[in-house]
Amino acid sequence: MSSKGIALVTGAAQGIGRAIALRLADDGFDVAVNDISASAELQNLVKEIQQRGRASSIHTADVSQDAQVKEMIEAVVRKHGSLDVMVANAGVTGPGGPNIADVTVEEWDRIMNVNARGTFLSYKYAGLQMVKQGRGGRIIGASSIAGKQGSFVHWAYTASKFAVRGLTQSAAIEFGSHGITVNAYAPGLIETPMLFGAFTTEIRDDFKEKTPLKTLGVPTDIADFVSFIASKESKFITGQTISINGGLYFD
Template sequence: MASKNTAIVTGAAGGIGKEIALRLADDGFNVVVNDISAKSEDLGRLVEEITAKGTASSYHIADVSLEDDVRGMVETAVNQYGRLDVMVANAGVAGYIPLFEMTTDQWDRIMNINARGVFLCYKYAGLQMIKQGHGGRIIGASSILGKKGSPFNYAYTASKFAVRGLTQAAALEFGPHEITVNAIAPGAIDTEMLADIMPAGTPRGVLIDAVKRESPLNVVGTPTDIANLISFIASKESQFITGQTISINGGTYFD
């Protein structure tokens, strides 16, 4: 893809999403960053970081679980930059809750953001890319828990399995339009969300040590590791990869 194409990154106010947005800016994309209104100040600072790199950026407040919000986000990006070439449906939440204690509201919140949100991003990015007629890249956020279930992370696990299915189905439908659809399946990554998939109150050092022991490399992943993979999937060089959910987990789980 030529430089100055446009990418949208959801859930970009911090952690993995922020690092993805910065990396795509380095790759020459105009970058539209998204998150919820409570994180607008973080988004504003991120836009400043991106524009300091010499590429255009703006932020768009939207709840990815709401169809009108996602439709509006895509329309605004296209009105401002003229096109959409990459959609990174990264926004997600987690919750470590025993099955018998999980409420339907807790279940719905996680599923709506993690699964419905990805579906809506795929839908409206796909519609725009087909309209443009020159292909594109759509990327979703699954997880190692989308390949191997985890106790006490029931809704999160189910939502990330759902992303894999959405990705395969969309890849088949969008392929004739030269749009690739893939997902990533990170293992444990050193972000604030790491605490949300472990027992409440677990000291951070204990979390990190436990994660390292699971990896033959004795390492914990970083947002940069994920951004490196996204950079490749978003590139022209990834044109023969579609329908995949790509593991990136330091060897803690082998496909």
């Protein structure tokens, strides 16, 4: 079965990243997957991708580390021959409270390193590889509702997700002449392990009531968007960070 190309999804062991990897496999891409370790969840994901008739491989790396991201991209190319879709999905949040007094420097650095620096490095090395290949590509990042509208959400998380929007716009400008589009998704509240760890049931219910659809999202809602933005049909869309939030706010 011929492949539409090679996709790499970071932070793929669970939640949104896992849903994206499976959807891209369903779309006909061979899918390399990344996380901080080769967990049982990540290994099971590779098996599921292969059961769909697509090639897959695990590439463990800390996306905040320059040398590790560079080697990850090179390893994907060695294994699969190219890189056509980069999904910089890896991200973390933290227990910090709504007040600046609650935010430690250590927590700030940890979140910014993964969410902002990790996206920068993923964009950088994927973009350089796609330029070298000379046939265009798709780069996709993970922003958030917190990257569109400041709120009580953790200060560092909010700042990091605003940073993804700026990185996405800058990368779109630099790589556009090479036929490479760069976009990001900005989810609202999506039912993932990260969400359940960050928000109480009361807060989740409050957000649900504030949306016109009266519901939270699920990982496949984001994967469906990535499916389109990774396709040839999205060729005239770049530099955008698209809200997928059930109408929690309009932009």
